[in-house]
Amino acid sequence: MNLERRDFLRLLSTCAGATVLDACLDTGGSVGPRDSMPPVTNQDLQAVCDTANTVTLSDMVVSAHPWPDGLDAAALIDVDDFCPVTLPGDGLDFGGDLTIDGTLRGFLIDELTATYPEVKVNLMTIANMRQNPLTRTAIADDDRYLLSRQPAWIEAVRGVLNQYPRVRIAMHGYWHFNYQQRSANEFAQYTDLQARAVMSTMHRVFLNVLPTVEPVFRAPGWVSTPGVLEYLAQAGLLLADSSGTATFQSSVPSCWRGAPGLDVVRAGPDFTEGVVKELANAALIVGHYHFTAPNVYNLGGDLGRQSALNFALGIRKITKYRIGWMSYHEAARSVALVRALRWSAALEGNTLVITLDPAGTPIGGQTLAVQNLGGRDLAVETPLGDPVPFNAIGSNRGCTYVVMTS
Numbered sequence: 001m002n003l004e005r006r007d008f009l010r011l012l013s014t015c016a017g018a019t020v021l022d023a024c025l026d027t028g029g030s031v032g033p034r035d036s037m038p039p040v041t042n043q044d045l046q047a048v049c050d051t052a053n054t055v056t057l058s059d060m061v062v063s064a065h066p067w068p069d070g071l072d073a074a075a076l077i078d079v080d081d082f083c084p085v086t087l088p089g090d091g092l093d094f095g096g097d098l099t100i101d102g103t104l105r106g107f108l109i110d111e112l113t114a115t116y117p118e119v120k121v122n123l124m125t126i127a128n129m130r131q132n133p134l135t136r137t138a139i140a141d142d143d144r145y146l147l148s149r150q151p152a153w154i155e156a157v158r159g160v161l162n163q164y165p166r167v168r169i170a171m172h173g174y175w176h177f178n179y180q181q182r183s184a185n186e187f188a189q190y191t192d193l194q195a196r197a198v199m200s201t202m203h204r205v206f207l208n209v210l211p212t213v214e215p216v217f218r219a220p221g222w223v224s225t226p227g228v229l230e231y232l233a234q235a236g237l238l239l240a241d242s243s244g245t246a247t248f249q250s251s252v253p254s255c256w257r258g259a260p261g262l263d264v265v266r267a268g269p270d271f272t273e274g275v276v277k278e279l280a281n282a283a284l285i286v287g288h289y290h291f292t293a294p295n296v297y298n299l300g301g302d303l304g305r306q307s308a309l310n311f312a313l314g315i316r317k318i319t320k321y322r323i324g325w326m327s328y329h330e331a332a333r334s335v336a337l338v339r340a341l342r343w344s345a346a347l348e349g350n351t352l353v354i355t356l357d358p359a360g361t362p363i364g365g366q367t368l369a370v371q372n373l374g375g376r377d378l379a380v381e382t383p384l385g386d387p388v389p390f391n392a393i394g395s396n397r398g399c400t401y402v403v404m405t406s
């Protein structure tokens with residue numbers, strides 16, 4: 001392990017990327033290699049890592065349901081690689097073109113959101129874009145695309161975010177470029193210490209220029225390293241991963257437990273499942289796209305745009321299940337709130353009695369799912385036996401939801 005680390009450091013010191021990396025971090029003023037701590041720590045997703053409570057009573061199973069208000073499933077569109085770059089010569093628009101000819105205004109706002117205003121979109125945004133995916137070279141040798149050096153673009157994006165609160169910003173890397181591999185796997189070129197410093201630098205950029213940024217991060221090229229995961233755990237950020245990663249469990253926000261105290265909340269698209277199966281599994285159904293890229297999920301092209309419109313239409317047309325649109329942060333927040341609810345369940349005669357612990361937080365909307373309730377009655381109570389208001393809602397998933405109403 002030590003030998004590998006030394007070899008890696010030697011490699012870094014001899015490649016062009018290391019020079020650029022060091023220069024970048026050294027010129028960051030107060031932000032340098034030693035500054036690897038999160039500027040702020042987000043606290044509100046911690047309960048996702050609380051132990052899940054499930055109670056089995058003969059043939060009945062009572063468990064926390066991830067979605068509020070009796071929703072069966074959740075949906076989200078995420079779009080990778082948003083940044084101020086546009087390279088007309090290469091036919092690439094990463095969101096830099098804010099005219100009606102660009103992908104943000106011309107498609108995401110004026111077409112997708114205009115047709116389906118219920119849709120929620122997470123824009124996975126790059127702090128200091130360096131990658132040209134077509135030529136596999138750096139698009140700049142300086143920080144010209146650093147978000148803080150693009151005040152006019154940032155001002156326009158802030159205007160869009162204010163006007164369309166269902167469009168949210170999330171973090172998607174600092175350079176998005178791996179100088180050694182000439183790939184998107186940015187974090188594979190860093191030591192763990194460098195990775196933490198780059199994460200911290202990126203995080204600060206977002207908090208400074210786009211302070212409504214969600215506490216959400218997707219690794220460029222889906223490559224998270226131990227240093228990245230450590231940073232995410234410490235900063236309380238959600239890892240927007242996918243079924244293509246080793247950290248994935250399901251699309252629903254869940255907890256990845258590394259070393260003791262190293263808990264990372266993760267969620268993201270499950271590329272192995274179809275929508276029908278995902279609905280039955282109460283999934284977070286993610287339509288995953290790119291602003292511009294040489295693939296079919298490219299919103300710069302007709303095929304990708306039609307796919308995104310069809311995704312929104314498909315979700316709208318489903319009537320068998322109740323689906324709510326949620327951003328990554330909202331989805332994880334919903335799971336955190338229901339995990340924070342403390343409860344027990346018992347069968348008293350023909351009545352399923354759910355007792356809420358006053359240490360829990362029934363702020364309303366949190367939902368428990370009951371399998372095989374059958375003809376039994378339902379009651380929700382405080383430990384003293386006082387009734388707690390709730391709604392019982394049947395679901396085509398074959399269970400009954402108990403929705404706390406206060």
Ligand SMILES: [Zn+2]
Pocket residue numbers: 080081172176184220221
């Ligand atoms: Zn990307």
